[in-house]
Amino acid sequence: MDARIQQSVVANLSARPAPVEVGPFVIGVDPGTDSPHINYATPRPGVPISAADVSALVAAFRQVGRKPRLEYVSSTAPGLEALLGAAGFAVEARHDYLVCVPGSLTVPSTPDGYDVREPVTAEEIAALIRAQNEAFGGEPVATEADVARVKRLQAAGGIAIVAVASDGTCAGGGQAVPPGNNVSEVAGIAVRDQHRRRGLAGAITAAVAGALFRGGAEIAWLEASGEDSWRVYERVGFRPAGKRLYLVLD
Incomplete structure (x- = not known):
């Protein structure tokens, strides 16, 4: 379930008006707003991520004039939190998600x-x-x-x-x-x-x-x-x- 939910987040951000692909990440950029709750990034589930990938992600955010921010299902990128922490990112929130069929x-x-x-x-x-x-x-x-x-x-x-x-x-x-x-x-x-x-x-x-x-x-x-x-x-x-x-x- 985690991978399927995370892939839906990738699809959602990829459908933004001006998405940016950065290695294993996609940034969902919307030129109509600079809200970090709309313009954020997420990793593709199960894809290896390096410190260099994180640096490239930050640079891409700077280039489009948006605050670097990510949302993702924790289990789909288990080493990412440590990489982001080393790059200066802080945890904003940890949430449970719920599903309905x-x-x-x-x-x-x-x-x-x-x-x-x-x-x-x-x-x-x-x-x-x-x-x-x-x-x-x-x-x-x-x-x-x-x-x-x-x-x-x-x-x-x-x-x-x-x-x-x-x-x-x-x-x-x-x-x-x-x-x-x-x-x-x-x-x-x-x-x-x-x-x-x-x-x-x-x-x-x-x-x-x-x-x-x-x-x-x-x-x-x-x-x-x-x-x-x-x-x-x-x-x-x-x-x-x-x-x-x-x-x-x-």
Whole structure:
């Protein structure tokens, strides 16, 4: 499972607007943003990596004007953490990832007063992005580049889901990247403060995963940021499967 999840990350980054191949690594570069959470690198699973490869990776990040940062499934590059540490990288986080397959997905009822669906118009997509940014502690804004990024995701087979309250306001939403080898990452599951504790996060997560499976995906995976989200994901059918590692060079 680890190798399959890691290969899906490689596929996702390779589909960025301007990916950069650096030896055993791929950097997913998006010219529309300098966010290190979008512009990061990952290793190809099972490929030998040397200190020279790491140096070349850092140089490639500098050349494209992005902060050197990696995300990967730990077991697929067992010696990489030590090499990165020797090059000055620091561990940003260690996370468990969870997986769901069609047979384990449990779809809860949508809470009363909400509609959970795919956004169609640019304004609906912008509302989704603003809600996600607000829910994660950022400014509730959405740029044209942000909207274009979600439109590209949808056009390539990815999923975007928005939760709309009965008064027309966006309560939250979530996304999934286009499947690579029938595997997709679910991300950005967010509910604005005033709409929490009503079951929306589970309904959004299940809607994203369900749309993936109807499109032919075999595995959906995600990471939980805390105990509350872990419980939400387990209730809709996600189960712990492996470890992921984040490292950054400041």
